[in-house]
Amino acid sequence: MRQGFPEVVFCQGKTVDQVVKIVQNLAQCNNNILASRATPEMFQAVKEIVPDAQYIEIAKMIVVEREKKKSGTERFILVMTAGTSDMPVAEEAAVTAEVMGNSVRRVYDVGVAGIHRLLAQHEILQAANVIIVVAGMEGALASVVGGMVAKPVIAVPTSVGYGANFGGLSALLSMLNSCAAGVAVVNIDNGFGAGRLASIINQMR
Amino acid sequence: MRQGFPEVVFCQGKTVDQVVKIVQNLAQCNNNILASRATPEMFQAVKEIVPDAQYIEIAKMIVVEREKKKSGTERFILVMTAGTSDMPVAEEAAVTAEVMGNSVRRVYDVGVAGIHRLLAQHEILQAANVIIVVAGMEGALASVVGGMVAKPVIAVPTSVGYGANFGGLSALLSMLNSCAAGVAVVNIDNGFGAGRLASIINQMR
Amino acid sequence: MRQGFPEVVFCQGKTVDQVVKIVQNLAQCNNNILASRATPEMFQAVKEIVPDAQYIEIAKMIVVEREKKKSGTERFILVMTAGTSDMPVAEEAAVTAEVMGNSVRRVYDVGVAGIHRLLAQHEILQAANVIIVVAGMEGALASVVGGMVAKPVIAVPTSVGYGANFGGLSALLSMLNSCAAGVAVVNIDNGFGAGRLASIINQMR
Amino acid sequence: MRQGFPEVVFCQGKTVDQVVKIVQNLAQCNNNILASRATPEMFQAVKEIVPDAQYIEIAKMIVVEREKKKSGTERFILVMTAGTSDMPVAEEAAVTAEVMGNSVRRVYDVGVAGIHRLLAQHEILQAANVIIVVAGMEGALASVVGGMVAKPVIAVPTSVGYGANFGGLSALLSMLNSCAAGVAVVNIDNGFGAGRLASIINQMR
Amino acid sequence: MRQGFPEVVFCQGKTVDQVVKIVQNLAQCNNNILASRATPEMFQAVKEIVPDAQYIEIAKMIVVEREKKKSGTERFILVMTAGTSDMPVAEEAAVTAEVMGNSVRRVYDVGVAGIHRLLAQHEILQAANVIIVVAGMEGALASVVGGMVAKPVIAVPTSVGYGANFGGLSALLSMLNSCAAGVAVVNIDNGFGAGRLASIINQMR
Amino acid sequence: MRQGFPEVVFCQGKTVDQVVKIVQNLAQCNNNILASRATPEMFQAVKEIVPDAQYIEIAKMIVVEREKKKSGTERFILVMTAGTSDMPVAEEAAVTAEVMGNSVRRVYDVGVAGIHRLLAQHEILQAANVIIVVAGMEGALASVVGGMVAKPVIAVPTSVGYGANFGGLSALLSMLNSCAAGVAVVNIDNGFGAGRLASIINQMR
Amino acid sequence: MRQGFPEVVFCQGKTVDQVVKIVQNLAQCNNNILASRATPEMFQAVKEIVPDAQYIEIAKMIVVEREKKKSGTERFILVMTAGTSDMPVAEEAAVTAEVMGNSVRRVYDVGVAGIHRLLAQHEILQAANVIIVVAGMEGALASVVGGMVAKPVIAVPTSVGYGANFGGLSALLSMLNSCAAGVAVVNIDNGFGAGRLASIINQMR
Amino acid sequence: MRQGFPEVVFCQGKTVDQVVKIVQNLAQCNNNILASRATPEMFQAVKEIVPDAQYIEIAKMIVVEREKKKSGTERFILVMTAGTSDMPVAEEAAVTAEVMGNSVRRVYDVGVAGIHRLLAQHEILQAANVIIVVAGMEGALASVVGGMVAKPVIAVPTSVGYGANFGGLSALLSMLNSCAAGVAVVNIDNGFGAGRLASIINQMR
Numbered sequence A, B, C, D, E, F, G, H: 001m002r003q004g005f006p007e008v009v010f011c012q013g014k015t016v017d018q019v020v021k022i023v024q025n026l027a028q029c030n031n032n033i034l035a036s037r038a039t040p041e042m043f044q045a046v047k048e049i050v051p052d053a054q055y056i057e058i059a060k061m062i063v064v065e066r067e068k069k070k071s072g073t074e075r076f077i078l079v080m081t082a083g084t085s086d087m088p089v090a091e092e093a094a095v096t097a098e099v100m101g102n103s104v105r106r107v108y109d110v111g112v113a114g115i116h117r118l119l120a121q122h123e124i125l126q127a128a129n130v131i132i133v134v135a136g137m138e139g140a141l142a143s144v145v146g147g148m149v150a151k152p153v154i155a156v157p158t159s160v161g162y163g164a165n166f167g168g169l170s171a172l173l174s175m176l177n178s179c180a181a182g183v184a185v186v187n188i189d190n191g192f193g194a195g196r197l198a199s200i201i202n203q204m205r
């Protein structure tokens, strides 16, 4: 295990049995465990073996956190979403970053179609150390935020939308073509990856 | 010819000879002619036959305008671009609308990566009757503008960009997935189509 | 809220609980509310809290309409479909426009494979102020209609079809490449967006 | 060689030398030869060896026709185009069919954005035995024609257009999704294939 | 109704009620009716209203055939498939052609990976008047058959396969790029369209 | 260097200077060198430094072969093409295999649209040890060959074709979806990769 | 049947009845049968007719193996996976190769994000005769393995992943573009095809 | 101008005149200027006006650097490439980071097909503060590097390759699907964006 980070299990595409067995093994020699894309059924089965496991439903994550990492609040990661439907992905990012010992603040539902909502967040944007922008549909939030700050912006396209969003492709292409410098992109719906990278950057000294 | 509009020739994919012949025929019974996607060579050849033809280089358009349509300035079409590279497409739209008898105003290079540039245009945005938004790369300008006004916004994706913009696809998908209502989209680089539609809307009573 | 328009909720991808809570909040300070892509279950739950809510099943819309907007009939929006399967999308557009205070007329199942059906509608086409064309498969109706009138045509591609329609892509590309000027396109199945834009145009003075 | 048809050479992607050598060989034992996608240079080189070769420039075809096939005119193939830019592909089809012994009639520039132009051709449409429809952009002509007749319609999408036509993809998908039965499609710009198939059908007894 | 053909209903995407109502209406003034993509439930509901309706399960078709069209056997349509999984689409084509008054013969499961199976059918291939080739996966059968005969070949790509077949795209592109002349293509899984076109060609005189 | 193989330089995207410098370096400590995708200019520049370099024009390859590897003829690699335009890619494969010490035999222009041409090669097909199939357009040759033999078939899709071949995509998808087992695929136009893999397999003991 | 190989049934897209009937027929004249993509239900039904049939659940394969093929262990096929989720596809390959008389060894979960896991397998990589690499997501394992050995590497992209993996497309493109020579690719999730080809190569003499 | 960074001009798609005018304006009030995607002609024209401008040919960048930013070497950015053809993009990133005041070290041509080349760089990988990975073809280098370190990895896909790399799409999808956490991606060939983001991260305190 890399120093200071919990072990991570990606549950999607695994059976309940497989998840239980993997978590059980990890629990024997790790203080902290994170399981992403976990169903409630997986959690129930894990809890019987690892009673101190917790479930964050909206993020679909199982967390075992025996050794709490302390995190100052002055250096925080800001997680933003364009809409409320992007929240599950945003929470996957936020929980990941928190369990990895970061202070996280959330600003949700500030999509660009109501630019005043975003502008009202100017202060917290300037105070943040790293920013995660989660957006589906046309994913324009990443460009606007990227232009407002001179800090690392990690853009997470989501599959939220319909029709010509083609499962998140529209937001993905938007973010890759962002005219704002300082923006990098992770896979569609990959909240975990964004949280992990934000944590690495936030903990650089 | 539909009442009040010039005849329009789409020159791309035609030979110089074909263009000359078509314009020559039209010039015999029309007062106003518009030719889009015309090369300087085409213009030279046309000018020899129709001496009062004019060439707007940046828009790549040949204009014959014998009967000037009067246009009040109180009802104007606003043409906006995200970057300076989007100007040729924007001018195709603007010239089209002007020749069709509309008053046009231009606000260029106000892309969302510098949102203050856009916000500084608040007044003209509210004053406009119809808005044409021309943008390449991530095409986010259409969503932000669409959210600031309650008027028809015609979005023109451009092929400006590189890499994962795939010839304008990124801006096109962005604009189609705009979370702002009141936005409709025309083909990539289709300045003419946007200008024509804006003119129709602007002249409704 | 923008003057004169109802608040709009996009229900797809939200839980019943989320929809109820949002509608409940809106109902406290708004006279008119529109919820699109709502399931019957969502409606049942909303109705318990907001008893004057109504459900238009084919459009999958919940409507709360306390302050009826008056709409003259001389300026009407025409909603057309190519086939009967395009009706749900067309009704989303029509209901949206009606609730926003427009007079709407419907001409359904006039696809281009039986061109006489369309030609028989010549009169109403000429009388309309704005036209919404809803079509799946090859989406050719937008081009034919666009060529018959000199008014704004809003084209809505639908995902109706199979095989190489690729979830609405065929109709979308058709409409974007329309050889008729005056046509603009919204997202696949986006009846709401078309209705909203048509309303804005129809209410211009 | 199949009885009654000329030998056919596809020149694209071949060198002038290769084309000359192939035509020379064929000319020794065939009366009729057809070479498609041939450049003027190829024709010059071929002509020195096969002096009775002819070049149809717009179709980019070299024809050697020593044994004229007689063709009645009562059973004719109708070749239609939506625009003038589709003519090279249409002529490839028409010349192919003629050299194979069919009577061919042409109706060009009758795209659906001016439906009256098409309706004016009603008589010849009903008189034709097989119809080839050549169209780019949104390719809607195939559907409208297919709905007007109960005869075989061969649709040829062309790469004419720009932006979201993606090299002919828009017209191809349109034609494949045609809501008119009786329509089948060949490759983008494949005039030869359409002409050959039309000839086979036209000569069935 | 076009002379001599039954009325056709496309059931996919319609409710049971809608199908029943349409068939009921047609049954009052037509002798023959064909409904494609019909579920067993649709058939049960239709049968209660139109007792002489029949269901061909593998083709998912409802047939009402009161006035049997006579068809000689000397001029027959040959329907071929590459695999057994292509049979539902092939039967949609075959039943369509039969109900429209054609003699049909079937040769199934002769895919090119066992070329001897195809070569063994040489005689029937030469005897056929029109050939429908139904194939998924790489769709190579159309090219091989197209090269063996000088008759119209209608290729139907199917969505049979997995992985990089992308829902029938692989077979579709194969068939469109066929190096054999005389082959034209209909939409993925469109057995009806192929049967209808084959019938038109087969009944030409 | 892996035992027994020449060093390989991929010239595409390199400058003449870069290629010369790389070859010069390699020539000092290697007996055999292979450079693929080399232009005639690159060869001229290389020849001045390495006078015993040879150029195989059709394969666009520079070969330095000081230590001839002996190759029995009983175990040979068969390189086949569907058309003559596929020859450059086929020769890249063939030359690669020969320089790597294999006996190679060529059977060109045996595409499936004339299946008798392929069947006439039955004997050599059965005698070969490994088979490379090079084909563009619909790429059907790989499936037919794969079904005729129980040996490794390496399929090379080529970009030969036009329209819906999309730069080799049609042949690539065809070959990946081959219904014949025993077929594997390399990148579009990757003759070198196919030759190298065939050599590895052919030299297994 | 080709000498020495079992008959193979591809069950996906077939009904239980169809599978039973096919297996029953084969069982009458074959000693060994392999059925891939079989559901447990299919196995239960087959077992009633062919009692000596066995089911390998993870590979979803039914095996009838009456005449065990002997396989030395010195020449073995190595099957590798990047993650545990790739195991079903890997087992399809492994079981196929075993039933065809090969010795198979497995090295699972050695993806490149932990390169030490892969390097620890150096010895078995060098000892293997043919290598099958099964990987989803970015599919990078094939390139790394291909660079470590001079033996045939058969790469199987899997549909494991989410978002921009587009059902296996990311791994497929990665593997086709592998910068390591000696790698060839089969269809997404096509474990059977890889096992079959590996067997052919492994049994060459 | 954001504190401490030079003004940046993106020259692609601009005329020589436009570039000269923009640089001239910037030079009047800025000490440092960076122009990317500049041709040698653009540089010549700029140099006449701004004599202290320099041209870094391989990176295609014009640099005006009057106020040298001091950069310690202990905190450095590591720029890596898979092949030599990726160098232009890598140098765009490196020069950008250097001009923005960072210490940069380069490790080129360490693609994964020769994994030992990469492993030999273990020490510098661990010493780096931020890592930029530039790779075309299958882009696997990002995943392997991402797994070796716990620092921010910025992946830049390049358009280097041919065939199924589709202009950089293969590397892009690979990198987005990286199984290593801590990796984020910028647009194809976007060296500037990567250099800018790396600079921001490297200068965080």
Ligand SMILES: Nc1ncnc2c1ncn2[C@@H]1O[C@H](COP(=O)(O)O)[C@@H](O)[C@H]1O
Binding pocket: A008, A009, A010, A011, A036, A037, A190, A191, A192, A193, G083, G084, G085, H179, H180, H181
């Ligand atoms: N939501 C996620 N998206 C992408 N990767 C993830 C996610 N959650 C966990 N992972 C990665 O998946 C790996 C676990 O894979 P596994 O061995 O299959 O459990 C961990 O190393 C994580 O880096």
Ligand SMILES: Nc1ncnc2c1ncn2[C@@H]1O[C@H](COP(=O)(O)O)[C@@H](O)[C@H]1O
Binding pocket: C083, C084, D179, D180, D181, E008, E009, E010, E011, E036, E037, E190, E191, E192, E193
């Ligand atoms: N399987 C099918 N695929 C495509 N079109 C069909 C199919 N079956 C029927 N149709 C067509 O669909 C039309 C009936 O559409 P509808 O009016 O919606 O019942 C008929 O004109 C047929 O040409």
Ligand SMILES: Nc1ncnc2c1ncn2[C@@H]1O[C@H](COP(=O)(O)O)[C@@H](O)[C@H]1O
Binding pocket: F008, F009, F010, F011, F036, F037, F190, F191, F192, F193, G179, G180, G181, H083, H084
């Ligand atoms: N036509 C080709 N296609 C793909 N790879 C090639 C080709 N020719 C050579 N190569 C590979 O490119 C590598 C040489 O790359 P480089 O170091 O850039 O010269 C060699 O290891 C070969 O495996």
Ligand SMILES: Nc1ncnc2c1ncn2[C@@H]1O[C@H](COP(=O)(O)O)[C@@H](O)[C@H]1O
Binding pocket: A179, A180, A181, B083, B084, B085, H008, H009, H010, H011, H036, H037, H190, H191, H192, H193
């Ligand atoms: N290679 C590049 N790729 C993407 N963006 C760039 C590149 N070089 C410069 N830029 C951005 O382009 C903007 C300059 O655009 P312009 O105003 O058109 O000169 C700057 O703000 C940079 O952030």
Ligand SMILES: [Mg+2]
Binding pocket: A145, A146, A147, A148, A149, A150, A151, A180, A181, A182, A183
């Ligand atoms: Mg920024």
Ligand SMILES: [Mg+2]
Binding pocket: B145, B146, B147, B148, B149, B150, B151, B180, B181, B182
């Ligand atoms: Mg608005």
Ligand SMILES: [Mg+2]
Binding pocket: C145, C146, C147, C148, C149, C150, C151, C180, C181, C182
């Ligand atoms: Mg119009």
Ligand SMILES: [Mg+2]
Binding pocket: D145, D146, D147, D148, D149, D150, D151, D180, D181, D182, D183
């Ligand atoms: Mg018809």
Ligand SMILES: [Mg+2]
Binding pocket: E145, E146, E147, E148, E149, E150, E151, E180, E181, E182
């Ligand atoms: Mg034929």
Ligand SMILES: [Mg+2]
Binding pocket: F145, F146, F147, F148, F149, F150, F151, F180, F181, F182, F183
């Ligand atoms: Mg085989």
Ligand SMILES: [Mg+2]
Binding pocket: G145, G146, G147, G148, G149, G150, G151, G180, G181, G182, G183
């Ligand atoms: Mg290797």
Ligand SMILES: [Mg+2]
Binding pocket: H145, H146, H147, H148, H149, H150, H151, H180, H181, H182, H183
């Ligand atoms: Mg890492």
